[in-house]
Amino acid sequence: MKLTKKEWLVTWVVRLLLLVWTVAVVYPLIWTLLSSLKDNKQFYGNKPWVLPEFPLQWSNFTYVWTEYKFGVYFLNSVGVTFAATALAVLLSAMTAYVIARYPFKGSGVLYFIYVSAMMIPLILSLIPLFFLLDGIGLTNNLIGLILVYGAGALPFGIFVLVAFYKSLPKEMEEAAAIDGSSEAGTFFRIMLPLSKPGLITVAIMNILTIWNEYILGTVIMNDPLKKIYTLPVGIAVMQGEMQYRTEWGPLFAGLVISMIPIIILYSLFQRQITGGITAGAVK
Numbered sequence: 001m002k003l004t005k006k007e008w009l010v011t012w013v014v015r016l017l018l019l020v021w022t023v024a025v026v027y028p029l030i031w032t033l034l035s036s037l038k039d040n041k042q043f044y045g046n047k048p049w050v051l052p053e054f055p056l057q058w059s060n061f062t063y064v065w066t067e068y069k070f071g072v073y074f075l076n077s078v079g080v081t082f083a084a085t086a087l088a089v090l091l092s093a094m095t096a097y098v099i100a101r102y103p104f105k106g107s108g109v110l111y112f113i114y115v116s117a118m119m120i121p122l123i124l125s126l127i128p129l130f131f132l133l134d135g136i137g138l139t140n141n142l143i144g145l146i147l148v149y150g151a152g153a154l155p156f157g158i159f160v161l162v163a164f165y166k167s168l169p170k171e172m173e174e175a176a177a178i179d180g181s182s183e184a185g186t187f188f189r190i191m192l193p194l195s196k197p198g199l200i201t202v203a204i205m206n207i208l209t210i211w212n213e214y215i216l217g218t219v220i221m222n223d224p225l226k227k228i229y230t231l232p233v234g235i236a237v238m239q240g241e242m243q244y245r246t247e248w249g250p251l252f253a254g255l256v257i258s259m260i261p262i263i264i265l266y267s268l269f270q271r272q273i274t275g276g277i278t279a280g281a282v283k
Contacts, residue, residue: 217233218233
């Protein structure tokens, strides 16, 4: 179909804006990667803005992995992220299932409270949360960080999954009950697998958020030995040390290490993220 002049103009304006947006997003990533392959001498004068000189400094990655304990930080982030995500997905799925499929007096108010929690600024909860965790011995403890992240991710998970469970036909539960399945069995064997698109969406969004979270990690994990930091906190500590050691190549190498897993994850599951949110909205 032939486009009118106005439609043709709009199409090319949109394409131009998308191109500008793509460059604005991709250029910092490429510049960070190129900077991680330079030595300190190349960061002085105008050299920070030019391509790295040969030989490329791949040793920056091994240096930051061992000297700055990025191997430990990376494993801490992996463990905390996946444990907190698993906890959040399971609890939000169970809570959303009860609210959606077994309405009771006050269930609407409970759902409203959960959803309203997404609008509370994180900064308001830092002080009471720190004293609460400190009182029960969960500061400087990865378990405490996992519990905080898992609990903080519940509102979003419940918000997404309630729409899925409300859309599923009641006859499925009735058929399972006739076959002798318990309510727990019906949930884990039938309803939970059917909500897979929503579960994937909630899981990936939580992984993206928790992996990059910095404020709670800084407040809760303030161990001076730096053995239980997550990657964002470790990078911040490393940046502070740069004032005295001036090792910019390893700093950018640390940034690249922290970005690569998230870029790969989002690239693999971007369709599931948008598809899960859209399906929940349509249903």
